[in-house]
Amino acid sequence: MQTIRDVARLAGVSVATTSKVLNKKASVRPKLVKRVVSAMEALDYHPDQVARSLKTRQTQTIGIVIPDVTNPFFTDVIRGVESEARVQGYSLIFCDSNEDPSLEQTNLKMLFSRRVDGVLLAPTEANAAQDYLTRRRFPLVFFDRVPPGFSGSAVVTDNLGAAYDATRHLIGLGHERIAIITGRLNLSNGLDRLEGFRKALQQAGLPLRDEYLQRGDFQLESGHSCGLRLLQLAVPPTAIFCCNNQMTLGLMRALGELGVACPGRVSVLGFDDFDWAANFSPRLTTVAQPTLEMGKQAVQMLIRNIKSFKERVNSDEEKVVVLKAELRGRDSTAAPYSG
Amino acid sequence: MQTIRDVARLAGVSVATTSKVLNKKASVRPKLVKRVVSAMEALDYHPDQVARSLKTRQTQTIGIVIPDVTNPFFTDVIRGVESEARVQGYSLIFCDSNEDPSLEQTNLKMLFSRRVDGVLLAPTEANAAQDYLTRRRFPLVFFDRVPPGFSGSAVVTDNLGAAYDATRHLIGLGHERIAIITGRLNLSNGLDRLEGFRKALQQAGLPLRDEYLQRGDFQLESGHSCGLRLLQLAVPPTAIFCCNNQMTLGLMRALGELGVACPGRVSVLGFDDFDWAANFSPRLTTVAQPTLEMGKQAVQMLIRNIKSFKERVNSDEEKVVVLKAELRGRDSTAAPYSG
DNA sequence: TTGAAAGCGCTACCAC
DNA sequence: GTGGTAGCGCTTTCAA
Numbered sequence: 262m263q264t265i266r267d268v269a270r271l272a273g274v275s276v277a278t279t280s281k282v283l284n285k286k287a288s289v290r291p292k293l294v295k296r297v298v299s300a301m302e303a304l305d306y307h308p309d310q311v312a313r314s315l316k317t318r319q320t321q322t323i324g325i326v327i328p329d330v331t332n333p334f335f336t337d338v339i340r341g342v343e344s345e346a347r348v349q350g351y352s353l354i355f356c357d358s359n360e361d362p363s364l365e366q367t368n369l370k371m372l373f374s375r376r377v378d379g380v381l382l383a384p385t386e387a388n389a390a391q392d393y394l395t396r397r398r399f400p401l402v403f404f405d406r407v408p409p410g411f412s413g414s415a416v417v418t419d420n421l422g423a424a425y426d427a428t429r430h431l432i433g434l435g436h437e438r439i440a441i442i443t444g445r446l447n448l449s450n451g452l453d454r455l456e457g458f459r460k461a462l463q464q465a466g467l468p469l470r471d472e473y474l475q476r477g478d479f480q481l482e483s484g485h486s487c488g489l490r491l492l493q494l495a496v497p498p499t500a501i502f503c504c505n506n507q508m509t510l511g512l513m514r515a516l517g518e519l520g521v522a523c524p525g526r527v528s529v530l531g532f533d534d535f536d537w538a539a540n541f542s543p544r545l546t547t548v549a550q551p552t553l554e555m556g557k558q559a560v561q562m563l564i565r566n567i568k569s570f571k572e573r574v575n576s577d578e579e580k581v582v583v584l585k586a587e588l589r590g591r592d593s594t595a596a597p598y599s600g
Numbered sequence: 601m602q603t604i605r606d607v608a609r610l611a612g613v614s615v616a617t618t619s620k621v622l623n624k625k626a627s628v629r630p631k632l633v634k635r636v637v638s639a640m641e642a643l644d645y646h647p648d649q650v651a652r653s654l655k656t657r658q659t660q661t662i663g664i665v666i667p668d669v670t671n672p673f674f675t676d677v678i679r680g681v682e683s684e685a686r687v688q689g690y691s692l693i694f695c696d697s698n699e700d701p702s703l704e705q706t707n708l709k710m711l712f713s714r715r716v717d718g719v720l721l722a723p724t725e726a727n728a729a730q731d732y733l734t735r736r737r738f739p740l741v742f743f744d745r746v747p748p749g750f751s752g753s754a755v756v757t758d759n760l761g762a763a764y765d766a767t768r769h770l771i772g773l774g775h776e777r778i779a780i781i782t783g784r785l786n787l788s789n790g791l792d793r794l795e796g797f798r799k800a801l802q803q804a805g806l807p808l809r810d811e812y813l814q815r816g817d818f819q820l821e822s823g824h825s826c827g828l829r830l831l832q833l834a835v836p837p838t839a840i841f842c843c844n845n846q847m848t849l850g851l852m853r854a855l856g857e858l859g860v861a862c863p864g865r866v867s868v869l870g871f872d873d874f875d876w877a878a879n880f881s882p883r884l885t886t887v888a889q890p891t892l893e894m895g896k897q898a899v900q901m902l903i904r905n906i907k908s909f910k911e912r913v914n915s916d917e918e919k920v921v922v923l924k925a926e927l928r929g930r931d932s933t934a935a936p937y938s939g
Numbered sequence: 940t941t942g943a944a945a946g947c948g949c950t951a952c953c954a955c
Numbered sequence: 956g957t958g959g960t961a962g963c964g965c966t967t968t969c970a971a
Binding site: 307308309310311312314315320322330331333336337339340343344347352353354355356357359370371373374375376481507510513514517536537540541542543 | 646647648649650651653654659661669670672675676678679682683686691692693694695696698709710712713714715820846849852853856875876879880881882
């Protein structure tokens with residue numbers, strides 16, 4: 262492995278000068294620049310980022326912790342994160358917490374030990390990482406979900422508004438027996454979607470029966486079991502609002518097993534859109550979150566935080582960007598069955 | 601930020617001893633160990649991995665470069681990679697090459713500069729990274745796909761066998777007019793699937809008409825356009841073998857647009873399985889690759905390579921592990937239409 | 940404009 | 956069993 266000394270020697274200049282050329286900072290005589298550059302090429306020199314990081318106290322690396330790589334929502338966000346990070350000169354250390362708070366904690370510690378400049382986190386628990394933010398005042402941006410009563414930096418979707426609009430869509434179609442399969446209710450994404458649903462029902466003067474509120478956990482299987490329960494009710498709902506993509510898939514399986522037609526017998530409106538939802542059968546009506554945008558904005562906010570952290574400016578650190586979702590009407594929702 | 605000196609001072613021992621406790625290597629009196637450990641806790645000390653890496657010349661980090669995070673096949677592999685890497689004490693630097701060879705090159709250079717201990721790569725081009733492998737003799741394991749004539753370390757699916765079995769399935773159903781939508785034909789995954797298809801046809805004495813061989817590029821849109829072309833032929837095929845998931849989705853869209861029933865009018869067999877395929881309508885018959893296994897094995901092989909690289913053992917470095925795929929028969933394939 | 944040298948936090952060698 | 960210290964490759968004073 263070639264070092265900066267090798268380059269300096271070959272170019273016949275000092276290590277200091279070589280470093281200056283490398284970083285294009287101080288002014289160096291063009292003649293020397295040329296010599297150094299060609300020495301670098303001749304030696305196929307790649308500066309050691311590790312050594313550089315040790316000296317400069319920054320790694321140009323950000324960590325990202327998500328609960329499930331397999332969920333298309335998160336991979337769509339990651340796509341935005343990855344490209345924005347690269348453009349800004351940062352690399353990404355990727356961690357999957359598997360929706361496990363203790364693994365999340367482990368990952369966070371690892372990232373911290375690796376001296377990442379900042380962290381992007383979709384937390385699994387109310388206060389797991391909150392800790393790190395406040396105790397260490399470490400650059401940390403939440404995305405997708407935040408703990409209730411959160412104060413800090415985050416990029417999220419307007420879940421309440423999106424759920425409200427989705428429910429209005431169902432009501433507008435004429436549905437009166439509308440059920441919901443919620444996600445976990447410990448964080449804003451689950452909580453706000455339920456809240457928006459409630460608000461729309463209330464405004465329309467529609468009741469929310471206990472048995473129409475099924476608590477899921479954002480995993481496929483809970484969508485399946487909640488769906489089964491809902492569809493086998495004495496008076497089943499004519500429409501179901503399902504709070505994320507994995508559960509929607511589970512719900513559709515339940516429909517299939519029971520031979521319940523959609524949208525013939527029951528309309529389904531799912532939270533989260535992605536390529537395959539548009540070609541599901543029936544083509545799914547969904548709430549599409551601005552995933553790419555969320556990823557990009559989260560990176561940008563994090564980098565701003567990193568900068569102000571470095572300069573000990575604590576002013577602008579706390580804010581939440583709220584992105585709008587979009588309702589994509591397709592074939593899984595229709596007027597209620599009346600026969 | 602606390603350093604090892606702070607810990608040493610508080611514990612009343614030397615830096616050397618502290619380091620020994622930290623790395624559990626040399627023997628230290630239990631009494632001192634205790635003092636050091638509690639000093640670490642008191643100071644909330646996190647050893648600086650950057651400094652450690654500089655000294656030890658290893659980062660305990662592996663880089664992974666994939667062509668598309670959004671493709672469920674790759675995210676499934678990543679899941680296996682992530683968990684195995686974590687268990688083995690490695691972190692993951694994640695890069696998306698976006699199927700762009702020059703971006704792949706950039707990513708590789710970045711990883712190299714960051715002194716990752718090794719790289720996992722699903723290449724986009726025949727000889728892009730091959731270079732790095734041979735010139736630098738850097739620990740590198742390919743997965744999913746390798747250049748034709750490849751020699752080196754890799755973990756791949758038995759694409760030829762899987763495609764052969766898939767085609768046999770179609771033939772067994774009674775199909776004689778069988779078409780294929782291929783992927784890009786520059787790497788083993790595209791090449792071998794076509795080859796397996798050809799072999800099965802040939803063995804059955806079935807012809808492969810020119811117009812039944814549609815060249816796609818593994819992207820959704822090519823599946824769509826190839827599908828359209830196939831279905832509008834004067835004598836359309838009764839079955840289509842589609843060489844990856846994204847193209848299968850595109851193909852299903854084409855079927856939908858043209859109102860062609862599946863499996864009524866045409867059977868579809870897609871390469872790559874994942875959660876949503878099983879509930880697509882119709883439920884898709886697919887070839888399921890052992891994605892998790894591929895991820896795990898690739899990591900294990902890479903770590904073996906890293907070890908032997910470190911010890912300058914060049915013996916066992918070149919080998920290819922071939923994993924078996926599994927045909928999952930569902931509803932998108934049936935006997936040909938005969939009316 | 941250039942270069943000598945200190946030092947980032949850690950490990951590992953070597954002397955005790 | 957313990958500790959002093961050189962040095963990993965780099966950046967960054969500071970003096971020339």
